Amino acid sequence: MSRPVGAVTRGTTGHNRLRRCDRWVVAVHGRRLRTAEWPLVVDLGYGASHTTTLELFTRLRRVAPRVEVVGIEIDPARVALAKPYEREGLSFRLGGFELPVDRPPALVRAFNVLRQYPEADAWRYWEVLCGKLAPDGALVEGTCSENGRRAVWVGLSPEGPGTLTFSARFDAFERPSDLADRLPKSLIHRNVPGERIHAFLRDFDHAWAVSAPYGAHGARQRWLAAVRLLAGSWPVCDRPPLGGWRRWRLGELTLPWAAIDPRTGSAP
Structure with a gap:
């Protein structure tokens, strides 16, 4: 196997940190995942724990019983820690932006990954990931706070970025611009x-x-x-x-x- 494309990130994660994004994915993409024959979803750069990938799998299976979720991490130690939690339809693999999967994914979630790269690389990896999607696939790329109460993400298709979403608990900010610290790398500067x-x-x-x-x-x-x-x-x-x-x-x-x-x- 060739060396994974990318760099090891901090890997911080936690229970329900990505719940807001998962809820949006179910609302916006749930029907398409449910009607696809064998939909593949990739959780890219899930971090030091399998938790958020397992939560994504559980939430998607409620609306799309045939969905397969693959968690991809560039750190071999993190993959080894996640392996015991594999089950039918959920697996963990070593890799990076090359996406070592057997078919184009219907959806890729990449959260708190590109924020740790230079801006030019963030734009470039958007193109790389969009180029690997299924024809009607989606990339959801964003950033959230440590507890997940503030989040901003971009919805992309094979054609490029299409939407920008802000999401926050009402007690997590004093004014909406407080969410600026969660802007994706392509916007934060x-x-x-x-x-x-x-x-x-x-x-x-x-x-x-x-x-x-x-x-x-x-x-x-x-x-x-x-x-x-x-x-x-x-x-x-x-x-x-x-x-x-x-x-x-x-x-x-x-x-x-x-x-x-x-x-x-x-x-x-």
Whole structure:
């Protein structure tokens, strides 16, 4: 076997750290995984514990009983620790961005991996991973806090990035721009005046501040009011499965990637 492509990352993980992303994956991609004949899902860079891969497998099997999940890690010691937890439909393998699997995956989840690479490498590995997907496959790449209460991720297809999702517990931030520290590597250094992502977070903070009176009914009602207000000036996804009341009430907001793509010029 050739040497895995990539570098060993810190590997920090924990129970339910990726629950928010898993919930979104089930809502957005569950139907496609359920109707596929033998869908393969890859959890790339699962870290020092098998926990989040096992949780992903359990959640996906509830909606797609035929799904196969493969956890891939570049550190042989981590793979060895995970092997005893294998079962039918769940396995762990040594590897990296080359994805040592037997068929193109329907979905790849790569969380808290690319954040530890230079920005240019993050863009490049997006292309590498998207090129390995099944024709209608998806890559979900993002970052979350240690306890999983703040998270931001990008939804990609073989054509490239398509969406950006913010997700947080209502007691995990004071204002929406606090989630900026979870931005993916392709955006985190772009959160400066003149960039689209900075303009979006500025406007989200403004909508949050204006919606403060709704806080009397709880943070969820304030979030819902802020998102509705923000949707008047930004193309917030407002219909299922990516948007609408059912997603927003969970502390989620999804935008088309094009709205904040740093490659398309400065903020309007």
